[in-house]
Amino acid sequence: MRTASVTRNTTETKIQLTLTIDGTGQQKFQTGVGFLDHMLELFCRHGRFDIELVCDGDVHVDAHHTTEDVAIALGRAFSEALGERRGIKRYGSFLLPMDESLVMTAIDISGRGMAVVNLDIPSEKIGSQFDTELVEEFFIAFARELGAAIHLHQIAGKNSHHIVEACFKGFGRSLGQATSIDEVAPDEIPSTKGTII
Incomplete structure (x- = not known):
């Protein structure tokens, strides 16, 4: 079982997280930010990851610290659960339509963390937080915590909720592909360098 548990405590957030990569999409999120919980639930369901995460954050200020720290904890958990990355397919991509919106997501679990995000989201806020x-x-x-190159490119879309939902659903699908075991080479590290981390 590829699993990890992460605890992250700062003056801004306190996070407890458990992850099973090879799951069925079971999830429980309590971040204090309803829209973020909803997006993470979709991410889990479409990637078929089992995750429980509780975050006690300073949402009385805004959702920034909670959102960023939750992403740090999640990236760290995936990194720990994948270990030396042996046997993974490494790459994943998905083109996801969400009503009028269309978003392409892609990932390379390369050991090099970066994100390229090309989105044109009409509204500055979704919900109240x-x-x-x-x-x-x-x-x-x-991306930084996992050590992966992540690309999100919006091809179409006018509804802010739909655009962001397409990102999280598509990313779940892409990461599910990239972390799946390559049946052709289940014991190999997928790099000519012989290492990814």
Whole structure:
């Protein structure tokens, strides 16, 4: 079982997280930010990851610290659960339509953390707490902690909720592909360098 538990405590957030990569999409999120919980639930369901996460954050200020720190904890958990990355497919991509929106997501678990986020989200806020600029912050933090190149490119879309939902669903699918075991080479590290981390 590829699993990890992460505890992250700062003056801004306190996070407890358990992850099973080879799951069925079971999840429980309590971040104090309703829209973020909803997006993470979709991410789990479409990636078929089992995750329980509780975050006690300073949401009385705004959702920034909670969103970024949750992404850090998630990226760290995936990194720990994958170990030396032996046997993974490494790459994943998905083109996801969400009503009028269409977003392409792709990932390379390369050991090099970066995120390229090309989104044109019309509204500055979704719901009462979630600033849409936090979408990019989430994926930057996740990419850095996992050590992965993540790309999100919006092809179409006018509804802010639909655009962001397409990102999280598509990313779940892409990461599910990239972390799956390559049946052709289940014991190999997928790099000519012989290491990814």
